[in-house]
Amino acid sequence: MSNLSMDTNKDAWRYWYPRKEEIVDEGMPKLEKMFRKDGVSRILDLGCGTGRHTIYFAERRFDVYGFDFSPHAIQRSKERLKAKGISAHLMVWDMSKKFPYQNEFFDAIIAIRVIHHAPMKIIKHVFSEVNRITKKGGFFFAQVPTFQKTFWSKGKWIESETRIPLEGPEKGVPHHGFTEQELLELSKSFNFEIKEIYEREEHFNLLAIKRQS
Numbered sequence: 001m002s003n004l005s006m007d008t009n010k011d012a013w014r015y016w017y018p019r020k021e022e023i024v025d026e027g028m029p030k031l032e033k034m035f036r037k038d039g040v041s042r043i044l045d046l047g048c049g050t051g052r053h054t055i056y057f058a059e060r061r062f063d064v065y066g067f068d069f070s071p072h073a074i075q076r077s078k079e080r081l082k083a084k085g086i087s088a089h090l091m092v093w094d095m096s097k098k099f100p101y102q103n104e105f106f107d108a109i110i111a112i113r114v115i116h117h118a119p120m121k122i123i124k125h126v127f128s129e130v131n132r133i134t135k136k137g138g139f140f141f142a143q144v145p146t147f148q149k150t151f152w153s154k155g156k157w158i159e160s161e162t163r164i165p166l167e168g169p170e171k172g173v174p175h176h177g178f179t180e181q182e183l184l185e186l187s188k189s190f191n192f193e194i195k196e197i198y199e200r201e202e203h204f205n206l207l208a209i210k211r212q213s
Helices: 011-020 028-037 052-059 071-084 120-133 147-151 180-189
Strands: 042-046 063-068 089-092 106-112 134-145 156-159 162-164 192-200 203-210
Touching: 028 052, 028 106, 028 134, 042 052, 042 120, 052 063, 052 071, 063 071, 071 089, 106 120, 120 134, 120 180, 180 192, 180 203
Parallel strands: 042 063, 042 106, 063 089, 106 134
Antiparallel strands: 134 203, 156 162, 192 203
8 A cells, every 4th residue: 555554554464463363254154155156266365464364265275366565464374375285376565556467357356354444545546456357247345444433533534534543553554434325336436236235343344246348
């Protein structure tokens, strides 16, 4: 991500990654079943961290790619993959840049609690890039916090619905709180059709499919 979205506090990522390392989101088995039914093979784990979902899908023989801003997280993910005797295609990358993949390269993309760590300009860029590299009829699954979750947190507001905490382990890291309507509009604007959207633990879970035309 850009300097605004990530460089302000790299310690935050060292704090949170180990706490999530072994916890696979409860929605993944349902997603896996859907992927298998639709013949999904190649998956991108956008903002993969230390690989909890990369490993989940690699263990189940999907062809998994992943990138993350943190070199520490990517190194740890590679170590964990090696220890389990499985592989994935990982790299350090900044999501505010053009993604390093060809057009329509992936059958599915997942982004678990990642894309909200940026101002709206970068979030729109991410949706645009996801659209570019997803095959027609391919899946996009994103989990993002609700506006209500971020509204009460102490911080400096840098734009509508985006604030930067002034204290705590994520000090300096932007947080954008989404409304359901905002997710619907973003998906429509970037050529995705909503298949499902629901709220769990103050986070929206968005499952969308790239339109065929």
